[in-house]
Amino acid sequence: MKLTGRRIVGGRAAGEALASPVPLSFVGGVDPATGEVLDEATGCRGHRLGGRIFAFPHGRGSTVGSYVVYGLAKRGVGPAAILNTRAETIVAVGAILAGIPTVDGIDVGGILTGDRLVVDADAAEVDLPDLVAKPVVSAFLRSRGKILLVRRSEQVSTFAGRWSVISGYLEGDEDPRERARLEIREETGIRGARFRSEGAPLLVRDRGAAFLVHPLLFDVPRTAVRLDWENVEARWVRPDEIEGFDTVPRLQEAMRSVIFTPPPGRK
């Protein structure tokens, strides 16, 4: 499958992914002589960047990090390419100085260490040739500021027993909004859902399978829900309560892409 982002530094590279779910400081986080990752929180500690396609959300820390990236490339122990969710100055400047192909706007949360990747930074494209992702809609239903969560039944083939929102497979080149309306009617019995917003697609991985989730937000006129066989329980919750539920992967990220919620600790 192909992901499209924004070119930061042009060029092409192919290789194995090294993926961190958390932002990284190149100062202190990577050994400048060997390219070995030192930061425990990345889950990549002990791996070397050399020849790998390094995927992480964004850089952080001291601007000296730009010089570290430059030095790694000069010594031939730098990454073959960099993928970011959102590039910031430190990594972008380092990648430019080093000439490392770099693309941002990539959903790095869906890339796993070991994935085979082909990066064409000039076209701002990242190919995962071994991966076929099934397209899915995830419809967040909102009523009076609350969101509908449903618990998936034991009879569904994926994520049985976990909390989710109303979802369904997209078929062919079906319009996600149309599919979502259909699923809302089937799974909740609610009619008259009004489309509000659509978030950026998220790549969700589950063992061998992959799903490209299209998050959508609908306002609904009533809260009475009539479940079908796919779900066994329904609850209306505040957006900040979702983290207390055992949900399908990346549900909060999907929600944040359609509903603005202030980050924790800020007013």
Next chain:
Amino acid sequence: MHLAPTQERWLAAANRTQRKAMEILQAIGDIEGAEDLVAITSAHVSGASYKMIGDPGLEFLEDFAREGRVAVPTTVNPLGTDMAQWRDLGVPAEFAEKQARIAAAYERMGVRPVYSCVPYELGVRPALGEHVAWAESNAVCFANSVLGARTNREGGPSALAAAIVGATPRYGLHLDEGRQPTIVFDVRTRVRGIGLSLLGLFAGEAAGDGLPFFRGFRASEPGLKWLGAALASSGSVGMFHLAGVTPESRRARTRGLPIVRVSREDLDAVRRKYTNGEEADLIGLGSPQLSAEELREIAALVARTPPRIPVWVFASRLAREACPEAVAEIERHGGRVLADTCLEVTLLEHRFSTVATPSGKGAYYLPSLCKQKVIFDDVEALLERYA
């Protein structure tokens, strides 16, 4: 991002380093949503202390200096030691040698060889509305707030790229809209001396990456220097307004903003919070570097209350050379006046473990950058305590 025809022509004739510099500015502009580049009249680059940038920085600067030349008047931050006194300070020879190479690389690029965090006290005084590209957070805060010049909080590499191109992406604090306050601080207590550093640390924590509007007190330029330095340490703050004092305070819109009331108790709590040491083995004055006038004041205080522990005073070389009597007075009492370096980018950890300082910026950074414990108090109180 859009390039003006003159910038396009410049790029067509540019060398490899100039093209890299332009590429950096374009990428930052795209990331930050800038529409174009704005010409700058000066640049101030950070990242000159070997202690801070290490071998990766040294290597990059030497490579970049092969053909990189600054296009506008450019100043640079303090070094990791005073190159005239490093032997006396116990600085390892390898450190001094690499530090000298960093300075030489900057000088090859045409950077003014005055290693200072207070360019605004060395005659670099951009006028109201003038665009510049400065790194060094205290200098950024001073330029925007006190002078009314316009700069974002640049990093070392981005300021160097701007110096080479002579322009910077137009976003953030370069735009009128980016200079409006986001939070009001109603100061209900007298602030002077260390009070400005205390207020700065307090407000920086509360403002985060916002833009503070202060009211309720007045301060002179040296006072605003210490306020801004502390503010830009505990917060990602690049500018503040002070009602009736700073040049753009009248244009600031404060209606509807959150208001924080600041009391004496709040400031006392800040002093306690940043004090974690018990017995100091050094009094460190500077961060930012002292002006010539501040040096003379310190000399008078030291003469009146001679301390029994060393006093290290940090100043630019120009300030040090401007007042030899003050320097002699401080040295007579066992102190040192160190030039071209500053309190938390210099090597302290090889000799000391607890530093007493009245600097809010020093109190903020000494634990992490120099592995020091801190005693944070007025300079008068510190001199009396260690008399």
